[in-house]
Amino acid sequence: MKVCAIVPIKHHSSRVPGKNYRVLEGKPLYYYVIRTLLDCKHINQVVVDTDSPLIIEGLEQYFQNNVTVYPRPKELQGDDVPTNALLMNVITKNDYDADYYLQTHVTNPLITVKTIDDALERFMNNDEGYDSAFSVMTHHTRLYNKDGGAMNHNPKELIPTQDLDPIYEENSCIYIFSKASLLEHKHRIGAKPMMIKMSDIESTDIDWEDDFIKAGLLVKMRNDQSMEGRVVLITGVGGGIGTAVAMKFKQEGWYVVGMDIKHIEQPYVDRFIQTDISKPENCQAAIASVMTTETRLDCLVNNAAIQICKKVVDTECEDWDRTMNVNARAMFLLSKYAHDMLQKSSGSIVNVSSVHAHQTSESIVSYATSKGAVSVLTRAMSLEYARDSIRVNAVLPGATDTGMLRSGLSRGHVAGGDIYQLISSLGSKHVVNRIGQPSEIAEAIYFLADGRHSSFVIGQSLVVDGGATIRLSTE
Incomplete structure (x- = not known):
């Protein structure tokens, strides 16, 4: 099976200005995910969909010809364009030699090669009819709705939180799908998706300035350990x-x-x-x-x-x-x-x-x-x-x-x-x-x-x- 990884990277960022190319522990943020994808044994091609000349120049500097760049068309540039629309565009406009696609974000700098390779192996070898996969974080905690009602537990029975039924949060780190599933459902998550559990640290996502600071500390810690x-x-x-x-x-x-x-x-x-x-x-x-x-x-x-x-x-x-x-x-x-x-x-x-x-x-x-x-x-x-x-x-x-x-x-x-x-x-x-x-x-x-x-x-x-x-x- 051939896998093409697609990474959409926009130039503009409203909540954390310039975050996608901002320097994190000596490297621009986009470097970490791209380097990880290139090191994955099950990924045959890495494609970056971007509207940023700065990022295009940086990809050439760091990765030479190992990354395929797709210049994002003007009609799909902007903060409000859904990721699913970007994916359908880049896949239909290009003839990539792939059985499956994996999509991730540059805002997940701590995701590892092992996690991605394991996710691809599990999905491609499944015999349960899954048509797609997405990564999640697992929570064992007491949750309430906006009216204060208990969602996943009985407040009168204070059982240990580790014994509660788990709740899964989509962490936007890994999506695996075929072209057919994407076009049929107009979504990267199909009709019968597989959930890929990930650790909290690897699930780190940069949405706010505080997230960038935390990610920097975690990357430094990982680098020091390596x-x-x-x-x-x-x-x-x-x-x-x-x-x-x-x-x-x-x-x-x-x-x-x-x-x-x-x-x-x-x-x-x-x-x-x-x-x-x-x-x-x-x-x-x-x-x-x-x-x-x-x-x-x-x-x-x-x-x-x-x-x-x-x-x-x-x-x-x-x-x-x-x-x-x-x-x-x-x-x-x-x-x-x-x-x-x-x-x-x-x-x-x-x-x-x-x-x-x-x-x-x-x-x-x-x-x-x-x-x-x-x-x-x-x-x-x-x-x-x-x-x-x-x-x-x-x-x-x-x-x-x-x-x-x-x-x-x-x-x-x-x-x-x-x-x-x-x-x-x-x-x-x-x-x-x-x-x-x-x-x-x-x-x-x-x-x-x-x-x-x-x-x-x-x-x-x-x-x-x-x-x-x-x-x-x-x-």
């Missing part, structure tokens, strides 16, 4: 930046999976995978291992890198290949194989590039080239992965006090003096008069990794270099 048990995979976890990144994620409550070519033991790493990611088969095996062992993956931090300090004429093919394989190809492969897990969690990828992608030095050609490739890879990958709710960004650290930096200070243009003099000299060339610390790079990586902080940041390269690259070399 953050529990988050998993991050960090490559190059044994290095200076890798260690600091693991510490930061662990402090924030994440489960940390670390990878490195050398065996390490860290209190910040919950699970360690020792492997050489310069080999393609090891990249695939590592992600397969994570998929087997972990229930989810929320972030991939591509941090592993090597740095070979040689002039162009001294760089061998083996040097070039190994640098590119570790610093660029492994990022591509790990991101490719981790795609499905990250899509399920609407996760993120943070690639660690370098300021050498922008401005570079002598005797570091293979490293600089690889980091330039990482920055381009980040932009290209982000275009495709954003469609699957995966954000991809990069951090470009400047001089940071790590083992790699200290080894690199032996290059000819900075050689001479002990290591502390070299670090001090290098630091004096920065606007802040010092080099960076791994913890400062880790903070930037975490900012890009956690969607609560950077949900609108996609495909960007964040330079963290103490101002080193903003000063003209001629000054």
Whole structure:
């Protein structure tokens, strides 16, 4: 059975101005229901019937071509047009390939994928002749009519409310029907409807300003709960930046999976995978291992890198290949194989590039080239992965006090003096008069990794270099 979901969204709202596109916990209100519908396994197409250019633009931004937009005709625009008239118009004017239709509203941001999928399964598998379905809230409470008469109980018998016969309230969250039933009854609820019971929280509907405030609190609570048990995979976890990144994620409550070519033991790493990611088969095996062992993956931090300090004429093919394989190809492969897990969690990828992608030095050609490739890879990958709710960004650290930096200070243009003099000299060339610390790079990586902080940041390269690259070399 094929199901087409239809969501009518009008631009104007009288009781809560602009509510359908108003920002709720970092996203416009319409985002939540559309995202939920797209994630439902039984829904084949999502159609939005709207008269709002603002919403049409936003749907393209958030969902690209995954949502079909039907521009509402002028004669059906306005606050007094019945939803049934909108449904009959959009379905008869378009040849959607659907056996059934599901209609919901953007004002129900807390409805879940499971509730919708379960409702569709129950309806499509019913053998009792139901021609439609609608969702309800269940009430066990004493009700009275306008004259004070008891409606569902005997006032002289105060039995517990949970023992009263239930009363059902239509909550306007889910309607399921066929085209034939809609046209016959001129209504989304047919002659023999099935009632789908829903929880009070999922039934939350935004009609008034107070409802918007309550919904925001509930969405925040749900988002906070979904953050529990988050998993991050960090490559190059044994290095200076890798260690600091693991510490930061662990402090924030994440489960940390670390990878490195050398065996390490860290209190910040919950699970360690020792492997050489310069080999393609090891990249695939590592992600397969994570998929087997972990229930989810929320972030991939591509941090592993090597740095070979040689002039162009001294760089061998083996040097070039190994640098590119570790610093660029492994990022591509790990991101490719981790795609499905990250899509399920609407996760993120943070690639660690370098300021050498922008401005570079002598005797570091293979490293600089690889980091330039990482920055381009980040932009290209982000275009495709954003469609699957995966954000991809990069951090470009400047001089940071790590083992790699200290080894690199032996290059000819900075050689001479002990290591502390070299670090001090290098630091004096920065606007802040010092080099960076791994913890400062880790903070930037975490900012890009956690969607609560950077949900609108996609495909960007964040330079963290103490101002080193903003000063003209001629000054």
